[in-house]
Amino acid sequence: MASKAPPIDKRRQILDAAIRVFARQGFHSTRVSDIADEAGVAYGLVYHYFKSKDEVLNELFSARWSLLLTAIEETDREGASPRAKLEAVAGFIVDSYRHDPELMKVIIVEVTRAANSFGRTHLAEIRRAYDSIAKIVADGQSAGAFRGDIDPTFVSMSFYGAIEQLLSGWIFEVIPASDTDFDQARSLVVATICDGLEPR
Amino acid sequence: MASKAPPIDKRRQILDAAIRVFARQGFHSTRVSDIADEAGVAYGLVYHYFKSKDEVLNELFSARWSLLLTAIEETDREGASPRAKLEAVAGFIVDSYRHDPELMKVIIVEVTRAANSFGRTHLAEIRRAYDSIAKIVADGQSAGAFRGDIDPTFVSMSFYGAIEQLLSGWIFEVIPASDTDFDQARSLVVATICDGLEPR
DNA sequence: AAACCGATTGACTGGTCAGTCAGCCAGCGA
């Protein structure tokens, strides 16, 4: 019987359509009617499932970002070497892009880098990622694996900023994006940061 | 006599007002009337000096960015060590923020990181900065000062991304911003990148 | 078969601005 199938279906359909349209046109220049058209659904239905256009983006961001936070915190708890932890974090972010470039484009361009609009709304969630990375670095310093004369917060921002800039480069086709490039990028960022961090 | 003083005056007044208002409210949520009010000038005068609201931002960006490009290319031509060159580039960007935080906030938030709107328009100019940095790295590799197994483009993106993320942290008060922090940040980014880059 | 109910539809409205334009005013040259 599975009586409650349809509602979930259409809602998901709208979210998926929104990813495609936001990625293509950007949040500000997509009309709600664009989302409805792309989803093959009536205009009003978008408002049946979501309070506003903003809420659609919020949901897309929060769902994905919480996966990322969980992955980072999980990695940290697993107790590998600090360097391996950073490698895992970089890997997860890069793989997120590899797996669903359109969604990651929307998240980075419209939220993470849109600090004046949606970035503000989600600042606490975003900051949690910075903090988790900083914690990995700080623990690495306590354990003597990283040198202690650098502020972990600075390192965390640089590390995340470097990764995000590489993603942006792929997103806007400033730099080539093949599977090889993805793997190289991950090692590069970690190697660069760590070889600068490790005691000499 | 200096007969042509007034026109330049008001135009500058509008640009300065725009910096303040864009920094405070963001480009999208400032009305042209906000700029006019802030400048103490009639609404229509903005359109006397500028073709559109967009053109005001374009002018702010291009004027400042070309200074940055000149500074980078100048530094490169001066023939110091590759590491010193990168230090100079990082220093110039950080000093730009220290000197005029509001303008740099506007440039980064509304252009550099707004790759879907103004970033697109100015992509070529932005890319020139990446390319200049990549050239410094590539030359460093040829000279044997940097190890050669890393793509200069990747390094350039990571380097710039790290700096921009630190600026964003200051702009949105995620990390503290004192003179000491500025100096530390500059050395940190360069130290991290270079100590990872230099042959061991 | 009749009442009911949530999903679905899309025409319509209200508010918001970017950009226009008709004209004002101050100084200058004739």
Added chain:
DNA sequence: TCGCTGGCTGACTGACCAGTCAATCGGTTT
């Protein structure tokens, strides 16, 4: 003194679009 020019003014308009809502549809319960 009288145009004349060009910086300057701000009320107005046309376009755009998020969000509303009254109506319809299809299935389920009584």
